[in-house]
Amino acid sequence: MPTPLYVASPSRLLAWLDCPRRYRMQYLDRPRPQARPQRAHTSVGIVTHNVLRDFWDLPASERTPAGVAELVRTSWIDVGFRDPEQSAAWRMRVREAVTDYLRRTDRDRQPVGLERSVSLKTSTMAVSGRIDRLDDRDGELVVVDYKTGRAVPTDDDARTSLPLALYAAATARVFRRPCVRVELHHVPTGTVTAHEHTPESLERKVAEAESIASDLRRADADFSEVGVESTRFAPRPSSLCTWCDFRAHCPEGQAMGPEKSDWEGLEPTAYETRDAS
Known part of the structure; x- marks a missing residue:
């Protein structure tokens, strides 16, 4: 029998890269460890x-x-x-x-898709995800991803983003139309950063996703055999640990510093600045 395609999402792939232990707790452990409340x-x-x-x-x-x-x-x-x-x-x-x-948006030009689900199949994996917005610009499709955090994205962020590249490749196959431009729209500042992919750069990104999926296939299989005793899910301590939703279950993550507060990710508003003064 042929090997089944590995089914994943861009967020699942990136979770593995961030920290194998968090990946395990988020996607494999049953029952799943309780995550912290939403920030x-x-x-x-x-x-x-x-x-x-x-x-x-x-x-x-x-x-x-x-x-x-x-x-x-x-x-x-x-x-x-x-x-x-x-x-x-x-x-x-x-x-x-x-x-x-x-x-700053043409409100008369209806997007082609909003939170549109797209999928991409290769010989080894099937990846699916949702695009925030899909535009039609002179016959070519453009992937738009909204950002709302404090950090303003750069063109390099758009260029290196694995999810955006996978969305572009999937969109081109689903719609059978060109889709090489990806954009990050930082809503708080109105900043738009973009990258124009080439067929070759999209192929490299798809190959990168296939490589991660291959690692995940082996890790998932190992977890099925030995569970949490598997050595494939060692933690990857970093500054991200202070934000992790599962740090209460990870001593190594707790050692990286105090947990961020529920509102730590927000910038002070004008109201708070006046109040502080």
């Missing part, structure tokens, strides 16, 4: 993505700042914030950031 910056990211998705379902007459404000209000996730005042300040900040971002 505030995750709530902000989810709301921002949902609003930018639902905005395009509004009638053209409602694609206004008032329409955005209503979407933010109804989509708001009040989890992880220090107190109600911080939550309210960030709700206003998200509303302003999304409104400013959309002002």
Whole structure:
């Protein structure tokens, strides 16, 4: 019998690269170890993505700042914030950031896809994921990924991103149309960084994903045989440990420093800056 394709997502592949132990706890352990509660910056990211998705379902007459404000209000996730005042300040900040971002967007040009699922099969793996936004630019498809964190992405981030390259390769196969441009849109600042792939660079990225999937196939099989005693899932301590959702179950991760607070990933708002002064 032929070997089944290894089924994965870009996030699963990257989890293995970040830390094999976190990968094991997140994807293999059953029951899965309890993860820490959601942080505030995750709530902000989810709301921002949902609003930018639902905005395009509004009638053209409602694609206004008032329409955005209503979407933010109804989509708001009040989890992880220090107190109600911080939550309210960030709700206003998200509303302003999304409104400013959309002002620089052609609101009459409907995207080809929003949170569109795409998949890519090779001789060894099947990878699937969701694209935040898929645009049609003069007959060519463009992959758009929203970013909401403090760090502003660079063109090099777009160039080296494995998920973006896999999305572009998958999109080209699904739609049978050219798709080589990938973009990172930093919503808080409106910064757009991009990279134009070539067929050769996309092939290299697909080969990189196949190599990771091959490692995962062996690691998963070893876990099925010996469980948590497998030596393939050694921790990879780094600064990421202070943010890890599973650090409570990892002594090596706890040794990397105190855990970040629920709202550590947020920048101070104007309200908080005034309050501090």
